[in-house]
Amino acid sequence: MSQKENIFQPAATPRSGLTLWYWLLFDYVLLQRFENNSDKSSQRRWFLKAYAWLLLLYVFILVARFFIVIWVVENNLPAFYPDLFYPPVLEFWQTSASFSEKNLFFIFS
Numbered sequence: 001m002s003q004k005e006n007i008f009q010p011a012a013t014p015r016s017g018l019t020l021w022y023w024l025l026f027d028y029v030l031l032q033r034f035e036n037n038s039d040k041s042s043q044r045r046w047f048l049k050a051y052a053w054l055l056l057l058y059v060f061i062l063v064a065r066f067f068i069v070i071w072v073v074e075n076n077l078p079a080f081y082p083d084l085f086y087p088p089v090l091e092f093w094q095t096s097a098s099f100s101e102k103n104l105f106f107i108f109s
Contacts, residue, residue, distance in 0.1 A: 012037055017049035024050075069106040073099060 010030055014020040023031040035043065072078075078085045078093040085093075089105075096102055 013042075014046060017046070017051075017053045020046055020050040021053060066107065069103060072106060073102045 010027075011019075013034060014023060020031075020034075023034065034046075038046075078090055082090055092105055093102065096105070
């Protein structure tokens with residue numbers, strides 16, 4: 001008969017890269033135990049798995065920023081709410097005429 005896993009005993013290796021991030025932020029004891037019980041190659045592999053989640057978060061933030069910029073330009077918010085924007089933004093908004101020019105200004109500013 002095989003021995004059942006104790007649910008109260010934490011795992012020696014993380015289940016995913018997110019678990020490794022959780023250990024890094026909140027559970028330093030488990031992170032130290034994992035570091036002491038694993039070799040360098042598995043540590044590098046787990047680092048890359050955790051880093052992939054960070055890249056995914058970064059891409060999500062960039063895509064969200066892009067859609068927010070599109071929303072601001074589409075709804076012409078600086079024209080309706082000028083007190084919410086900096087004066088250089090308002091000056092540029094009033095002098096430029098094209099949608100793409102305003103869009104690029106917000107994306108790269």
